[in-house]
Amino acid sequence: MAAIEYERKRTFMGRIPYGEDLLASLTGFAREKGITKGRLQMIGAVQGAVVGFYDSRSGKYEDMVFDKPMEVLSLTGNISLKDGEPFVHAHITLGDDKGQSFGGHLMAGTVVFAAEFIIDEFEGKDLEREYDETTGLALWNIVK
Amino acid sequence: MAAIEYERKRTFMGRIPYGEDLLASLTGFAREKGITKGRLQMIGAVQGAVVGFYDSRSGKYEDMVFDKPMEVLSLTGNISLKDGEPFVHAHITLGDDKGQSFGGHLMAGTVVFAAEFIIDEFEGKDLEREYDETTGLALWNIVK
Amino acid sequence: MAAIEYERKRTFMGRIPYGEDLLASLTGFAREKGITKGRLQMIGAVQGAVVGFYDSRSGKYEDMVFDKPMEVLSLTGNISLKDGEPFVHAHITLGDDKGQSFGGHLMAGTVVFAAEFIIDEFEGKDLEREYDETTGLALWNIVK
Numbered sequence: 001m002a003a004i005e006y007e008r009k010r011t012f013m014g015r016i017p018y019g020e021d022l023l024a025s026l027t028g029f030a031r032e033k034g035i036t037k038g039r040l041q042m043i044g045a046v047q048g049a050v051v052g053f054y055d056s057r058s059g060k061y062e063d064m065v066f067d068k069p070m071e072v073l074s075l076t077g078n079i080s081l082k083d084g085e086p087f088v089h090a091h092i093t094l095g096d097d098k099g100q101s102f103g104g105h106l107m108a109g110t111v112v113f114a115a116e117f118i119i120d121e122f123e124g125k126d127l128e129r130e131y132d133e134t135t136g137l138a139l140w141n142i143v144k
Numbered sequence: 145m146a147a148i149e150y151e152r153k154r155t156f157m158g159r160i161p162y163g164e165d166l167l168a169s170l171t172g173f174a175r176e177k178g179i180t181k182g183r184l185q186m187i188g189a190v191q192g193a194v195v196g197f198y199d200s201r202s203g204k205y206e207d208m209v210f211d212k213p214m215e216v217l218s219l220t221g222n223i224s225l226k227d228g229e230p231f232v233h234a235h236i237t238l239g240d241d242k243g244q245s246f247g248g249h250l251m252a253g254t255v256v257f258a259a260e261f262i263i264d265e266f267e268g269k270d271l272e273r274e275y276d277e278t279t280g281l282a283l284w285n286i287v288k
Numbered sequence: 289m290a291a292i293e294y295e296r297k298r299t300f301m302g303r304i305p306y307g308e309d310l311l312a313s314l315t316g317f318a319r320e321k322g323i324t325k326g327r328l329q330m331i332g333a334v335q336g337a338v339v340g341f342y343d344s345r346s347g348k349y350e351d352m353v354f355d356k357p358m359e360v361l362s363l364t365g366n367i368s369l370k371d372g373e374p375f376v377h378a379h380i381t382l383g384d385d386k387g388q389s390f391g392g393h394l395m396a397g398t399v400v401f402a403a404e405f406i407i408d409e410f411e412g413k414d415l416e417r418e419y420d421e422t423t424g425l426a427l428w429n430i431v432k
Contacts, residue, residue: 005299053385074220
């Protein structure tokens with residue numbers, strides 16, 4: 001187990017407009033503001049969603065498509081660096097019109113109906129993702 | 145995409161007593177403390193829950209009632225102003241006695257069994273909700 | 289409703305290695321760093337999970353075992369003192385390979401595939417758990 005200690009820098013509360021791609025918007029915001037380390041959460045609703053499940057045998061995310069309006073019950077995640085650029089890693093829980101819930105790794109293709117986010121920027125040592133042989137994922141290079 | 149930058153002010157950890165209405169308690173706490181901007185999260189359990197799913201065609205929330213004990217797997221949300229008063233917007237994920245999960249927009253009628261919350265108050269420009277024509281919802285008036 | 293006001297102290301972003309017990313790792317981290325009050329969140333994936341549902345009639349948690357890989361859609365919780373030691377209380381939402389979601393109170397036996405956490409340490413008055421007669425749970429002793 002390895003961790004880095006950070007100071008809090010800026011905090012943002014914001015809204016993503018109707019029709020935008022949720023992951024692209026969050027990533028674009030982090031890059032525009034130069035946020036290289038941080039925490040994020042968001043609630044709202046989507047017009048449709050694409051989420052991933054990581055298949056450790058194939059080393060690939062399987063996409064699952066929800067082609068209907070859903071509430072975003074929870075979206076939490078972090079911002080760090082991948083290939084030198086701010087990278088958003090977020091997981092999402094969705095609720096349908098019967099109150100049942102679904103979710104996975106947030107993928108491109110999730111379209112905003114209404115989205116309210118809070119992002120904390122952290123200050124300190126950069127946190128970089130790199131290929132991890134055990135899992136096949138791009139993880140923080142801080143576990144030796 | 146539009147956002148406002150905030151400073152952190154106070155942080156509270158607290159507990160809501162058995163039998164209280166979850167949304168009313170969180171809203172009451174924000175108003176009592178004068179928290180006009182903030183973040184909240186909570187875990188615990190409820191004796192029963194009412195959650196909403198927003199129907200964009202009717203422009204109304206459909207209520208879903210869970211009349212049994214549930215774990216609160218996650219509750220996240222924000223505090224901002226609506227009609228000049230502190231207003232809590234929270235989404236909740238619930239788990240039943242088989243581990244299955246459900247959820248939606250937190251509504252009045254959700255009754256606390258045990259509730260542990262953390263609230264961060266933010267300092268800065270007020271964030272006001274107003275009617276948004278595109279969605280029919282009361283959203284932050286910061287997207288032009 | 290009762291709450292204590294805290295200052296933010298340290299913030300950590302970290303990663304738990306493959307194969308470790310999720311709850312034991314989080315608890316071990318809090319004890320190693322001397323974190324007695326705080327907030328935590330985590331996303332990632334597990335090789336299998338054990339979650340609890342509290343049965344108020346028996347006053348015991350019923351364990352539910354998910355013996356397969358799952359995404360961690362959300363893990364949120366808090367750190368406080370129990371029997372004088374840092375104690376992690378976390379609830380988890382899990383997603384399977386069909387995108388369906390499950391969850392409960394995080395129990396020992398949940399094995400990490402990949403885990404990225406953020407922990408905020410708070411500074412201020414100690415927050416102690418003690419037996420609560422109404423619920424049968426160990427709750428914060430701040431509600432009179």
